[in-house]
Amino acid sequence: MASGGRRPQLRKDAVTNRWVIFSPARAKRPSDFKSKSPSNPNPNPNQKCPFCIGHEHECAPEIFRLPPDNPDWKIRVIQNLYPALARLNPDSDPVPFDRNSDANSVVLEGAGFHDVVIESPLHSIHLSDLSPPEIGDVLLAYRTRIRQIASYDSIKYVQVFKNHGVSAGASMSHSHSQMLALPIVPPVVSARLDGMKEYFEKTQKCSVCEVQGEDRLIDSSTHFISVAPFAATFPFEIWIIPRDHSPHFHEIDDEKIHVNNSDTHTIAQWWTLQAVDLGGLLKLMLRKLSLQLDDPPFNFMIQTSPLEVNASDLSYSHWFLQIVPQLTGVGGFEIGTGCYINPVFPEEAAKVLREVIVL
Amino acid sequence: MASGGRRPQLRKDAVTNRWVIFSPARAKRPSDFKSKSPSNPNPNPNQKCPFCIGHEHECAPEIFRLPPDNPDWKIRVIQNLYPALARLNPDSDPVPFDRNSDANSVVLEGAGFHDVVIESPLHSIHLSDLSPPEIGDVLLAYRTRIRQIASYDSIKYVQVFKNHGVSAGASMSHSHSQMLALPIVPPVVSARLDGMKEYFEKTQKCSVCEVQGEDRLIDSSTHFISVAPFAATFPFEIWIIPRDHSPHFHEIDDEKIHVNNSDTHTIAQWWTLQAVDLGGLLKLMLRKLSLQLDDPPFNFMIQTSPLEVNASDLSYSHWFLQIVPQLTGVGGFEIGTGCYINPVFPEEAAKVLREVIVL
Numbered sequence: 140m141a142s143g144g145r146r147p148q149l150r151k152d153a154v155t156n157r158w159v160i161f162s163p164a165r166a167k168r169p170s171d172f173k174s175k176s177p178s179n180p181n182p183n184p185n186q187k188c189p190f191c192i193g194h195e196h197e198c199a200p201e202i203f204r205l206p207p208d209n210p211d212w213k214i215r216v217i218q219n220l221y222p223a224l225a226r227l228n229p230d231s232d233p234v235p236f237d238r239n240s241d242a243n244s245v246v247l248e249g250a251g252f253h254d255v256v257i258e259s260p261l262h263s264i265h266l267s268d269l270s271p272p273e274i275g276d277v278l279l280a281y282r283t284r285i286r287q288i289a290s291y292d293s294i295k296y297v298q299v300f301k302n303h304g305v306s307a308g309a310s311m312s313h314s315h316s317q318m319l320a321l322p323i324v325p326p327v328v329s330a331r332l333d334g335m336k337e338y339f340e341k342t343q344k345c346s347v348c349e350v351q352g353e354d355r356l357i358d359s360s361t362h363f364i365s366v367a368p369f370a371a372t373f374p375f376e377i378w379i380i381p382r383d384h385s386p387h388f389h390e391i392d393d394e395k396i397h398v399n400n401s402d403t404h405t406i407a408q409w410w411t412l413q414a415v416d417l418g419g420l421l422k423l424m425l426r427k428l429s430l431q432l433d434d435p436p437f438n439f440m441i442q443t444s445p446l447e448v449n450a451s452d453l454s455y456s457h458w459f460l461q462i463v464p465q466l467t468g469v470g471g472f473e474i475g476t477g478c479y480i481n482p483v484f485p486e487e488a489a490k491v492l493r494e495v496i497v498l
Numbered sequence: 499m500a501s502g503g504r505r506p507q508l509r510k511d512a513v514t515n516r517w518v519i520f521s522p523a524r525a526k527r528p529s530d531f532k533s534k535s536p537s538n539p540n541p542n543p544n545q546k547c548p549f550c551i552g553h554e555h556e557c558a559p560e561i562f563r564l565p566p567d568n569p570d571w572k573i574r575v576i577q578n579l580y581p582a583l584a585r586l587n588p589d590s591d592p593v594p595f596d597r598n599s600d601a602n603s604v605v606l607e608g609a610g611f612h613d614v615v616i617e618s619p620l621h622s623i624h625l626s627d628l629s630p631p632e633i634g635d636v637l638l639a640y641r642t643r644i645r646q647i648a649s650y651d652s653i654k655y656v657q658v659f660k661n662h663g664v665s666a667g668a669s670m671s672h673s674h675s676q677m678l679a680l681p682i683v684p685p686v687v688s689a690r691l692d693g694m695k696e697y698f699e700k701t702q703k704c705s706v707c708e709v710q711g712e713d714r715l716i717d718s719s720t721h722f723i724s725v726a727p728f729a730a731t732f733p734f735e736i737w738i739i740p741r742d743h744s745p746h747f748h749e750i751d752d753e754k755i756h757v758n759n760s761d762t763h764t765i766a767q768w769w770t771l772q773a774v775d776l777g778g779l780l781k782l783m784l785r786k787l788s789l790q791l792d793d794p795p796f797n798f799m800i801q802t803s804p805l806e807v808n809a810s811d812l813s814y815s816h817w818f819l820q821i822v823p824q825l826t827g828v829g830g831f832e833i834g835t836g837c838y839i840n841p842v843f844p845e846e847a848a849k850v851l852r853e854v855i856v857l
């Protein structure tokens with residue numbers, strides 16, 4: 140029956156605290172609809188949009204740019220023109236109030252921050268086209284902005300995420316990511332914290348530090364490893380995990396983001412020296428996914444801890460970067476249950492990704 | 499800023515136990531990609547597929563058909579040829595075992611049932627083209643199959659769901675729905691049970707019985723009401739709720755599924771008499787969504803209780819049918835947080851849907 144060889148399994152990850160159904164047979168379903176994945180061709184290099192250099196006036200206000208005050212910028216962090224949340228007033232810090240809290244309904248003012256990080260001045264450049272130090276600068280821009288936001292008491296969590304390609308939700312093709320600062324701790328984060336805590340109480344160990352599994356390791360750098368997680372929600376999902384136990388992404392130091400040896404400039408040398416860090420490892424993973432899966436739409440998310448974690452929580456909480464190519468879509472089962480069906484076992488995804496040759 | 503008029507809000511529903519961000523401004527985002535929603539034209543009436551009458555041999559084995567033993571069937575319940583879970587052996591009832599339960603990883607055999615309900619013998623017919631009594635028969639087919647499955651101790655929950663249209667996940671265009679019988683209680687269901695329980699403990703009332711909200715009511719029938727839920731996850735999401743407090747869909751009786759007055763045959767009479775029940779109200783909601791939103795892709799899910807609810811849980815748990823048109827897609831924010839952004843307040847969706855005229 141399970142014609143894919145291995146029989147179906149349900150797995151629950153100690154980190155995410157969530158069941159996933161692994162079912163190789165599902166990969167063989169026919170479809171009588173035309174292809175679902177609109178291709179994501181490299182955009183026309185002459186195309187211009189509000190995120191392009193020279194079009195800054197078409198954007199919502201800038202928060203900062205890199206290099207600072209430079210018309211020839213490399214990265215801009217701007218307000219989202221169509222924000223999901225109204226902007227908190229930077230001069231006061233109004234705690235969002237409970238407008239209507241009879242037992243039936245809880246309402247908060249939708250106040251927070253919703254920013255866009257423009258990753259390149261040029262329309263035709265994708266994140267993975269940048270060099271490892273340039274990708275490191277994008278990560279440093281996230282860090283800077285989170286550190287600014289962390290001073291607002293009413294903000295409980297900052298979600299950094301990137302949408303690449305229509306099927307991954309992108310409405311703008313110019314390379315960018317987003318940051319949404321929320322007055323609540325969202326449910327996926329609470330579930331993860333509960334999972335990590337439970338594991339820690341059982342074993343006195345951090346569940347993320349323990350993620351090793353030789354057969355699910357993809358690559359590694361000085362300070363990070365990349366793995367296919369034990370109960371990957373999506374086929375070819377990847378986690379990039381800092382080797383050092385650390386609850387908050389925004390406490391990362393420059394050295395860990397940039398490569399150690401910044402004199403090493405050719406791509407070939409990066410890989411052979413393994414002198415890459417987060418910027419380089421992220422680039423490597425994005426290029427491997429692109430080569431193996433034909434430039435798939437993808438999302439990445441920084442899975443970090445709430446801004447106010449108690450000191451006692453620091454021992455069980457550990458941030459990581461989650462990358463998910465969007466290959467399958469979801470249906471009523473996932474909406475109804477919150478349970479995902481993954482046709483690819485992570486051991487197999489890791490094996491495939493380990494072997495992709497990036498020149 | 500919130501140019502859509504109303505300011506953004508976060509709402510938490512007592513039933514789903516989940517925060518949703520309401521943000522009218524988001525509806526105005528531009529997109530530099532081509533339209534995302536491939537249209538769902540009525541399929542070519544001459545097209546044939548394995549689900550068509552006369553092609554039964556191309557399908558996985560049949561479980562039952564209606565009418566029974568009739569070559570001229572109206573509905574068939576069959577095994578899914580590419581099941582997410584391996585079929586439980588009907589002669590034994592092996593409790594799926596814990597294969598590997600060190601603290602880091604929990605694994606269950608993926609055993610259960612994954613069935614397909616073919617809703618019509620003809621390729622060109624959509625569910626909403628059927629008459630209210632015919633839709634009632636589809637619902638009775640779900641009921642019959644759940645009652646069969648309920649005898650297996652290892653099955654904890656049965657998810658009934660329908661995917662219509664590519665963006666709602668459908669791989670087959672012939673009108674059908676699916677049932678997946680699971681050895682676990684899935685997370686959305688546990689969260690809902692926790693929410694309903696908490697509400698009941700606070701108020702001694704069932705949170706679903708209390709869902710009334712004049713301004714969110716869409717339509718009603720003798721035994722059911724349809725509403726836009728307080729913290730709708732998706733724009734134009736609808737819940738059809740039985741008026742009687744009842745934890746399990748599969749305990750519904752025939753009268754509530756079929757129309758009361760089965761002599762009334764013209765569509766016009768159904769609506770004026772309100773002599774419609776679940777079949778009729780579901781048809782009405784699907785036709786309203788189709789007219790208002792131009793035949794959108796949609797999912798529906800029966801949100802019921804686990805098979806083994808304790809007697810004490812019966813007082814707080816109440817099933818309903820959830821319908822979600824797929825208009826927006828999701829991105830990294832939703833994957834990362836489990837929090838959804840809905841640009842349409844349910845009060846506005848209900849007002850629009852109340853006023854759609856169905857002839």
Ligand SMILES: Nc1ncnc2c1ncn2[C@@H]1O[C@H](COP(=O)(O)OP(=O)(O)O[C@H]2O[C@H](CO)[C@@H](O)[C@H](O)[C@H]2O)[C@@H](O)[C@H]1O
Nearest residue numbers: 189198199219220221302308309310311827828829830831
């Ligand atoms: N001139 C301008 N100045 C400043 N900002 C501008 C702008 N023009 C557009 N923007 C903003 O730029 C952002 C581009 O973001 P993405 O392409 O990653 O996806 P988007 O947020 O539209 O929605 C995707 O991601 C969200 C969150 O995951 C999902 O809710 C949604 O369904 C999915 O399509 C938009 O949020 C838009 O509001």
Ligand SMILES: Nc1ncnc2c1ncn2[C@@H]1O[C@H](COP(=O)(O)OP(=O)(O)O[C@H]2O[C@H](CO)[C@@H](O)[C@H](O)[C@H]2O)[C@@H](O)[C@H]1O
Nearest residue numbers: 468469470471472548557558578579580661667668669670
């Ligand atoms: N000859 C045959 N006999 C019997 N069965 C046959 C068959 N040919 C095909 N099938 C089955 O028919 C079903 C058709 O289902 P849908 O079109 O509703 O979506 P599907 O399950 O493919 O995936 C969608 O729904 C699931 C669950 O929500 C998501 O995981 C997924 O991403 C989304 O695309 C498939 O499950 C397929 O296995």
